[in-house]
Amino acid sequence: MRASIKPLAVTMGDPGGIGPDVALLAWNERVKRELPPFYVLADPAFLASRAALLGLDVPIAEVAPGEALEAWSEHLPVVPLGMSVPDRPGIADPGTAAAVIASIDRAVADTQAGIAAGVVTNPIQKKALYDAGFTHPGHTEYLGELAQRAGAADATPVMLLAGPELLVVPVTVHIPLHNVPKMLTTSLIVNVGRVVHQDLVRRFRIKAPRIAIAGLNPHAGEGGALGFEDDEIVAPAVAELRSMGIDVQGPLPADTMFHAEARAGYDCALAMYHDQALIPAKTLAFHDAVNATLGLPFVRTSPDHGTALGIAGTGSARPDSFAAAVRLAAVLADPGLIE
Numbered sequence: 345m346r347a348s349i350k351p352l353a354v355t356m357g358d359p360g361g362i363g364p365d366v367a368l369l370a371w372n373e374r375v376k377r378e379l380p381p382f383y384v385l386a387d388p389a390f391l392a393s394r395a396a397l398l399g400l401d402v403p404i405a406e407v408a409p410g411e412a413l414e415a416w417s418e419h420l421p422v423v424p425l426g427m428s429v430p431d432r433p434g435i436a437d438p439g440t441a442a443a444v445i446a447s448i449d450r451a452v453a454d455t456q457a458g459i460a461a462g463v464v465t466n467p468i469q470k471k472a473l474y475d476a477g478f479t480h481p482g483h484t485e486y487l488g489e490l491a492q493r494a495g496a497a498d499a500t501p502v503m504l505l506a507g508p509e510l511l512v513v514p515v516t517v518h519i520p521l522h523n524v525p526k527m528l529t530t531s532l533i534v535n536v537g538r539v540v541h542q543d544l545v546r547r548f549r550i551k552a553p554r555i556a557i558a559g560l561n562p563h564a565g566e567g568g569a570l571g572f573e574d575d576e577i578v579a580p581a582v583a584e585l586r587s588m589g590i591d592v593q594g595p596l597p598a599d600t601m602f603h604a605e606a607r608a609g610y611d612c613a614l615a616m617y618h619d620q621a622l623i624p625a626k627t628l629a630f631h632d633a634v635n636a637t638l639g640l641p642f643v644r645t646s647p648d649h650g651t652a653l654g655i656a657g658t659g660s661a662r663p664d665s666f667a668a669a670v671r672l673a674a675v676l677a678d679p680g681l682i683e
């Protein structure tokens with residue numbers, strides 16, 4: 345892959361999880377995996393400790409972001425945050441939340457300042473952050489707020505799971521299932537559909553994206569017999585998006601829209617809630633899919649998996665999804681790489 349001229353900013357993620365492991369493993373295989381350069385925003389002593397635990401020979405260079413490209417071929421560039429964290433694999437400690445959040449903040453600030461090409465986040469243990477007072481459901485929502493704080497008043501963060509065979513977006517994201525019907529509105533679906541269309545064109549270089557919209561209820565409501573939302577909320581959103589010139593179909597029964605022949609009929613699917621989107625995405629490509637945030641003024645990707653506390657520090661975490669996230673971030677930041 346042609347390398348972007350700027351490095352990517354990678355966040356530490358929860359230090360108790362596998363984020364540090366996959367970043368170290370990926371750097372170790374950077375040539376074989378054709379990775380674009382990145383630097384990690386973390387405590388260098390912590391990363392050195394995790395590398396030793398994993399038995400990896402990863403020389404770490406403490407750098408400023410502007411020195412990352414030069415360091416990349418021989419060292420893992422690490423930009424210190426001035427906050428130390430303990431190396432305790434498997435333990436998600438709310439006491440590390442300030443460092444976890446500082447890493448995200450700095451990655452976004454570097455990208456907004458034009459120092460980094462994009463942000464690649466490592467997984468956070470959400471409950472540990474909530475317990476420390478973090479009020480955002482996840483990265484997606486927090487990044488939207490950071491973008492707005494930096495002046496992008498219209499930033500609308502939209503979660504996309506991107507795998508080799510499926511692009512899929514959950515319209516509602518980190519909310520309890522019982523709140524989905526309350527939160528699902530025609531204007532929300534239209535807004536998400538508009539952002540998806542815009543970023544598929546702008547960042548993924550799909551000229552005329554075909555978008556398939558799932559229904560909420562079994563059989564897309566069975567003509568109103570199995571729920572009113574498909575006819576009264578989803579169908580009007582489909583009509584409104586069509587009136588904007590966007591190629592949409594739906595509401596489609598969700599159970600039959602993710603098999604291979606159905607997927608051939610669209611470029612991206614909109615699902616109505618988290619698991620309706622993430623189950624097909626992770627079933628098809630757990631180790632290859634990437635979580636990207638659309639609707640931001642900067643690029644953000646992430647591996648699709650979580651902190652996997654149970655295997656942190658053991659060497660069994662696979663760095664494939666992290667590597668895919670790094671490669672996709674470089675492409676989205678420089679869509680010319682697609683051509």
Ligand SMILES: NC(=O)C1=CN([C@@H]2O[C@H](COP(=O)(O)OP(=O)(O)OC[C@H]3O[C@@H](n4cnc5c(N)ncnc54)[C@H](O)[C@@H]3O)[C@@H](O)[C@H]2O)C=CC1
Pocket residue numbers: 362366466467468469470471483635646647648649650651652653654655660661662663664665
């Ligand atoms: N982007 C983010 O920050 C994300 C954070 N999470 C958080 O992660 C935590 C744990 O979530 P779970 O639902 O348990 O999902 P998980 O993805 O952490 O783990 C699910 C299963 O997959 C395995 N696994 C995960 N990644 C793997 C890898 N790279 N190689 C080999 N095996 C792997 C784990 O060992 C476990 O058996 C939660 O707090 C959740 O909120 C979850 C998804 C994304």
Ligand SMILES: NCC(=O)COP(=O)(O)O
Pocket residue numbers: 481482483484485622635646
């Ligand atoms: N299940 C996906 C997930 O939780 C990722 O959320 P985010 O932290 O990327 O917003």
